[in-house]
Amino acid sequence: MTWLVLGASGFVGSAIMHALRSGGIDARGLPAPRLAASAQTPAALLEAAAGTDVQGLAAAMEGHDVVVNAAGLATPSASGGEDLLGANALLPAVLARAAAAAGTRRFIHLSSAAVQGRTERLDETDTVRPFSAYSRSKALGEQALALAADRAPGLSVVTVRATSVQGRGRPTTASLARLAQSPLASVASPGDARSPITSVEALADLVLAVGRHGDAPPRIVLQPWEGLTVRTVLEAVGGRPHVLPSALCRVAVRGGYGVSALLRGRLDGHVRRVELMWFGQDQAPGWALEEGLAPEPRVRAVLAEAQDRARTPGAASA
Known part of the structure; x- marks a missing residue:
């Protein structure tokens, strides 16, 4: 089995490449093309993908059993734009077209649980509730990819929805450690809500399990919960979170979204x-657990x- 990973030099892509090579799997990386898009609907994105030349991509994919799209713009605070839509909404459908033309067995697209919003x-349904420009671009990418998959019946297409992925070198992980050790660290009472915080290594293992699976996995696979609650997440990074009244937290959240609405969602x-x-987010068990494929x-x-790096002077720049 041979694998091709687009975005192999990125945070998630490099973890997938490491897992593949550690497992003795023949894998290589390929830079993803830079695309721009103005289309705002799945059908329009599919039309744009159909008009994109994929000959070069298909030639690069030939001979590979599994193609993984780990590329895209991971910018949750982005305000939108053609680059964001091109990378997150248009690219998946373009790559699926190329994979089908190359005779690839399975195409795995890395998406985000942010598409289901609040x-x-x-869960693993196609229901999405995007709440930001970033989550909207990822939701459009899933929907355009689903339409492209309908036109490529010989290609197994799987969207893996990653949750809040953490790992060494990721700025959000360093920020989480600093927040946990600050006076702002807090949870809504009683503090036992499930947190969607997960590891990039577990995500890479899940991608391997999806690619290796003999039968066709479902079109959407959710990264499994790794067992932490909102309180234990902050404690694991050295924090001592305050437990705040749940009702007060809900009022504060509603007020925050109200102010954001006045600023056009910024x-x-x-x-x-x-x-x-404060509240975390619950998860349905999902396909990986049902198949006994949940990563360690x-x-x-x-x-x-x-936690150790946050407490070591100079570690952040090491």
């Missing part, structure tokens, strides 16, 4: 991060390392 429980991403810190939880070790 829903109380993440603060949505920031308010959402606070909401997740690694997030505690990732957070412990982030």
Whole structure:
């Protein structure tokens, strides 16, 4: 089995490449093309993908059993634009067309659980509730890819929805460690809500399991929960979170979104991060658990390392 990973030099892509090579799998990376898009609907994005020349991409994909799209713009606070839509909404459908033309067996697209927004429980349905420019671009990418998959019946297409992925070298992980050790660290009472915090190593293991699976996985696979609550996440990075009244936290969240609405949604991403810190987000068990393919939880070790680095002078720049 041979694999091709687009975006192999990025945070998630490099973890997937490491997992593949550690498992003795023949894998190589390929830079993703830079695309721009103005289309705002799945159908229009599919039309744009159909008009994109994929000959060069298809030639690069030939001979590979599995193609992974780990490329895109991971910018949750982005305000939108053609580059964001091109990277997150148009690119998946273009790559799927190329993979089908190359005779690839399986195409795996890395998406984000942010597409389901503030829903109380993440799941593997095609229901999306985007709340920001970033989550909207990722949701459009999933929908355009689904339309492209319908036109390529010989290609197994799987969208893996990553949750809040943490790892060494990721700025959000360093920020989480600093926040946990600050007076702002807090959770909504009683503090036992599930947190979607996960590790990049577990995500890479999940991608391997999806690619290796003999039967066709479902079109959407959610990254499994790694067992931490909103309180234990902050404690794992050295924090001693305050437990705040749940009702007060809900009022504050509603107020934050209200202010953001006056600013055309510019603060949505920031308010959402606070909401997740306080209330977390539940997850349905999902396909990986049902198949016995849930990766080994690694997030505690990732957070412990982030705690050590945050407390070591000069570690952040090492």
